[in-house]
Amino acid sequence: MELHVVINGRKDLAGQLYKQLRSAIESGRLAAGTQLPPSRLLAEQLGISRKTISDTYAQLTYENFLTGVIGKGTYVNARPAKITRKQSHSDLASAEIIESWRSLPVFLRHPTLDGSLRYDFIGGATSKGQFPQDDWRRCTAHALRQMSGSKGFYSQPEGLPALRNAIARHIAFSRGVNCQDDDVVVCNGAQQALDLISRVLTRPGGLVAMEDPGYPPARLLFGSHGATVIGVPVDSEGIQVDKIPLGTRLIYVTPSHQFPLGIPMSTQRRLALLERAYELGAIIIEDDYDSEFRYEGRPTDSLQSMDERGIVAYVGTFSKTLLPELRLGYAILPPAILEAVIRAKQLTDLHTSTLPQWALAKFIAEGCLLKHIRRCHTIYAGRRERILERAATDLAPWLEAVPSTAGFHMVLMFKVPIDMPVLVELAKKVEVGLYPIEGFYYQEAPRDGLLMGFGAIETLDIDLALNRLRDILQQVA
Structure with a gap:
């Protein structure tokens, strides 16, 4: 039979063939029992290798879309009837708990390739x-x-020794963190580090204080453990320490590059925060998510390096310096909670995948990470400077930049009233992605502003995008 398949170009031939055959089977265009052409014949018809055809047939056979009959050929399998499961979550005994998770808002979710602007x-x-x-x-x-020489056992929950050593040396050099290899716990991103610390320190009703505005995924995570989250206002020096309530067990801050505003916490405020946490018997989580990129002034030491009592848990990530898809982060933990967090890590996922751990350990040890950070620093500095220049010139009638010296995002605050939903929708229509800061406020009254990330947008695209933003503001503001 003549099989209708269209091959475009010479890229991903197996993927093109697989998608078209699977789609034809699922839609019913290739009915159950239909015999497919022999691999040699189809290869000749499409002008691709026989191995590509054979590999695709094998994959679809493995997935039960096709079946091979010795001496006869390859046939389309009968698809099982879809089972309609009618029971709703509301019918379950745990309906209230399920609904609480279903109703959680979604924050900072990155778009798929198809949905990106x-x-x-x-x-x-x-x-x-x-x-x-x-x-x-x-x-x-x-x-x-390295993995081929192992015995195939589960690895250590705290992470591979080689990576723990590499992380300890890297952050001591780049951020002045005071730690040894044994203080490091490797995690699946910074979010897992927050989850583990929260697990061992909070119980239903326990108080957690965090900056307001602040990082919504952290707030939602603490709340999911039953904690009562208190939003503490932020001023030009950082979190207002005197407003952290009695009974607080955990304090979450982003002192080097406050999220989302970007302001650094002053030295005086850091000392006051350490003293307040000690009085409360609380642990401070210092989320140092992107401060390796600094553009002005002397690099500020980490809050952890100022801690003389062992009350700061320092959390970092490689999602910002490398790629979010790697899902690699770490926590530098004080002795009081180190063993408890390692036990929690072992219970939740045993350990982080060892393949990327070995790769990252080598990557750091050979100096590749520092070289990459230096290269990106130059690029991000140029993008940041361009946004600041535009905010100070043709965008100045509407926007002003919040002072920020690190990271790869800044906030532009509105000077005039603005219909934010209309602005965001109009920007989408001209392929510009804008992100209001309103959703980062919790208990404080929100302000109108835009989180301007410049890590993903190309340098040459910044002026084109800001031109479109200016044109929209001239219409709606």
Whole structure:
């Protein structure tokens, strides 16, 4: 039979063939029992290799879309009837708990490839084109060699010794963190580090204080453990320490680059925060998510380096310096909670995947991470400068920048009233992604402003995007 398949170009031939065959089977265009052409014949018809055809047939056979009959050929399998499961979550004994999770808002979720905009000022994302693919590929090959020599057992929950050592040396050099290898716990991103610390320190009703505005995924995470989250207002020096209530067990802050406003916490405020936490018997989580990129002034020491009592848990991530998809982060923990967090880590996922751990350990040890940070620093500095220049010139009638010296996002506050939903929708129509800061406020009255991430947008696209923003503001503001 003549099988209708269209191959476009010479890229991902197996993927094109697989998608078209599977779609034809699922839609019923290829009915159950239909015999497919022999691999040699189809290869000749499509002008691709027989191995590509055979591999695709094998994959679809493995997934039960096709079946092979020895001596006869390859046939379309009968698809099982779809089972309609009618029971709703409301019918379950745990309906109230399920509904509480279903109703949680979604914050900072990155769009899929299909849903992304041409000019996107999204925060927390980097330009994938800057990622050192060749260095990472070589380090991954090293990781595979290391794994081939292992016994195949589960690894340590706290992380591979080689990576813990590499992290300890890196952050001591780059951020002045005071730690040893044994203080490091490797996690699946910073979010897991927050989850583990929260698990061992909070119980239903326990108080957690955090900046307001602040990082919504952290607030929602603490709340999911039953904690009562208190939003503490932020001023030009950082979190207002005197407003942290009695009974607080955990204090979450972003002192080097306050999220989302970007302001650094002053030295006096840091000392006051350490003293307040000690009085309360609380642990401070210092989320140092992107401060390795600093553009002005002397680098500020980490809050952890000022801690003389062992009350600061320092949390970091490689999602910002490398790629979010790697899901690698870490926590530098004080002795009081270190063993408890390691036990919690072991219970939740046993350990983080060892392949990327081995690769990252090699990547850091060979100096690839520092080289990558230096290269990206130059790029991000140029993007940041361009946004600041525009905010001070043709965008100045409507917007002003909040002072910020680190990271790869800034906030532009509105000077005039603005219909934010209309602005965001009009921007989408011209392929510009804008992100209001309103959702980052919790108990404080929100202000109108835009989180302007410049990690993912290309340098040459910034002026084009800001021109479109200016044109929209001239219409609606």
